Amino acid sequence: MLPLRAQIYLWVSMNGDFIIPLNGLATGSHEYEWKVGKEFFESFENLEILDAELVASVVVEKSGRYLGIDCEVEGDVTVECDRCLDELQMPIDAEIRLSVKYGEEESSEEHREGEREVVFVPETDAEFDMSQIIYDYVCLALPMQRVHEDGECNPEAIRHLSAGEAAADGTEENNPFSALKDMFK
Numbered sequence: 001m002l003p004l005r006a007q008i009y010l011w012v013s014m015n016g017d018f019i020i021p022l023n024g025l026a027t028g029s030h031e032y033e034w035k036v037g038k039e040f041f042e043s044f045e046n047l048e049i050l051d052a053e054l055v056a057s058v059v060v061e062k063s064g065r066y067l068g069i070d071c072e073v074e075g076d077v078t079v080e081c082d083r084c085l086d087e088l089q090m091p092i093d094a095e096i097r098l099s100v101k102y103g104e105e106e107s108s109e110e111h112r113e114g115e116r117e118v119v120f121v122p123e124t125d126a127e128f129d130m131s132q133i134i135y136d137y138v139c140l141a142l143p144m145q146r147v148h149e150d151g152e153c154n155p156e157a158i159r160h161l162s163a164g165e166a167a168a169d170g171t172e173e174n175n176p177f178s179a180l181k182d183m184f185k
């Protein structure tokens with residue numbers, strides 16, 4: 001249980017460092033807010049995400065040996081539309097719930113605690129870097145199929161596409177049956 005007047009610590013970093021200090025973290029609730037932009041995905045050499053305007057809001061709860069991290073990543077990312085190849089904005093809302101454990105990870109151990117994913121941090125680590133986890137969750141939140149809503153694709157690209165399909169249909173003239181037809185003339 002938290003003390004009645006739990007101290008709330010709020011850290012706002014608009015450039016995002018994604019670091020939660022573990023050393024000497026006081027009991028109570030700690031809040032962080034990080035901006036997740038285009039450079040973040042560039043640093044992971046991700047070429048699919050062309051732009052990003054996301055905010056990661058984090059609440060770290062410490063109580064005795066327990067350390068819980070709740071992180072919500074919300075905003076928009078820009079990707080390429082699978083159909084017309086124009087830019088496409090997709091909303092992202094990813095929820096990350098972690099339970100941090102100190103010590104070596106054991107393969108036999110359960111890596112979930114209810115709705116929480118368990119992450120293992122070496123006893124000697126002074127801080128916990130959230131960037132890889134945030135990156136993974138945003139990538140998972142992206143749908144496999146990335147296309148504009150009907151009618152919102154680049155009309156120029158669609159015209160080219162349907163012209164290509166019509167040309168492909170034309171080749172059916174050369175099917176074996178039309179050749180047979182000629183033989184029986």
Ligand SMILES: [Zn+2]
Pocket residue numbers: 081082083084085086147148152153154
């Ligand atoms: Zn499109």
